[in-house]
Amino acid sequence: MTEWAVVTGAAQGIGAVIAEFAVTAGYRVAAWDIDGPAVERTAAEIGDGCVASAVDVADEESVRAAAALLPEPPRLVVNNAGIVRFGPLLDLPLAEWESALRVNLTGTFIVGRTLAGPMGKAGGGAIVNLASVNGLAAAPHAGAYSASKAGIVRLTEHMAMEWAKLGIRVNCVAPGLIHAGMSDAIYADAEVRRVREGAVPLARLGSAEDIAAAVLFLGSEKAGYVTGQTLAVDGGLIKS
Ligand code: NAD
Structure with a gap:
């Protein structure tokens, strides 16, 4: 029997590659x-x-409607949808702060808890949440994004503890400097790319495929x- 995977933020970038790897x-795959x-x-x-389904992960009704279209509960859920909101905290408009928290953190919470109950009843599965190295260490002007991603790291631990009894494993992938999706435009500048690559112990930027491979591993029985x-x-960035 074919099992279902839900991948959020699957229209482009890392999410599109995760969806492809899952297929x-x-x-x-429900994208x-x-x-x-x-x-x-x-x-x-x-x-x-x-x-495909049009879903706003930050809107519980939208997520419930999409979940109801699934023919059966998924075995794998990848909370990948995310947005960046950069700016110094003193100047950051409240709306920017709230949208980062709402899409990244609240969206992960809504999708996770909407699907965890049915997954548990169907025998369990795995959830993989996308954080960022910005959720593990502060970076200039990344306060809102970092706070949302640090929240995902801790939320992952709580989901894992609460939902272990449902047979659901919950883990998190924290991408570093990735030449894909929301960062593509930054690395179009060759000088920026050279400097950033120089900061990575493995001396290259990551790819969407690097992230998708880790997500599929954590989602699989190998983990x-x-x-x-x-x-x-x-590539070792956070330990350097
Ligand atoms: P991206 O901007 O290319 O893609 C994000 C996708 O999420 C888009 O298709 C967008 O439409 C969708 N999305 C945004 N808000 C949504 C909502 N409310 N509901 C449903 N979908 C929504 O980003 P990406 O670079 O592919 O990043 C994917 C994930 O990886 C994100 O969580 C991001 O924070 C994380 N990440 C990316 C990088 C990087 O450098 N690319 C680094 C660290 C972490």
């Missing part, structure tokens, strides 16, 4: 994104095994005794 791993037309295009490109953990996929 390759044998899942049927959820707030950008309906874009996620439809991405699902069509991935092809058989991937279906069957791993829960409540955050795996930095960062």
Whole structure:
């Protein structure tokens, strides 16, 4: 029997590659994104095994409606949808702070708890949340984003403890400097890219494929005794 995976923020960037890897791993994938037309295009490109839904992860009704369309509870949920809101805390508009917290942290909470109950009743599974190295250490002007991602790290631990009895493992991937998605534009500048690569012990930027591989590992039975953990996929950046 084919198992379902839900991947949020799957229209582009890292989420689109996670969705593709999940289909390759044998899942049927529900690709959820707030950008309906874009996620439809991405699902069509991935092809058989991937279906798209327009979903706002920060809106509980929207998430419940999409969950109701799933023919059965998923075995894997990847909370990947996210937004960046940068700026010094003294000047950051409150709306920017609130949107970072709402999409990144509250969205992960809403999707996780909407699906955990049905997953538990169907025998359990795995949830993988996307944080960031910015959730592990402060970075200039990243206060709102960092706080939301640090919240995801701690929320992951609580989900793992509370939902272990449902047979659900919950882990977190913290990407480092990734040449994909929301960071693509930054690394279009060759000098910026050279400087950032120089900061990484493995001397290269990460790719969406690096992140997707870690997500699929944590979601698989190969990680069957791993829960409540955050795996930095960062070429050693956070330890340097
Ligand atoms: P991206 O901006 O390319 O893609 C994010 C996707 O999330 C978009 O398709 C967007 O439409 C969707 N989205 C935004 N708000 C949503 C909402 N409310 N509901 C549903 N979907 C929504 O970003 P990316 O670079 O692919 O990042 C994916 C994840 O990885 C994010 O959580 C991000 O914080 C994290 N991350 C990325 C990097 C990086 O450098 N790219 C580094 C560290 C962590």
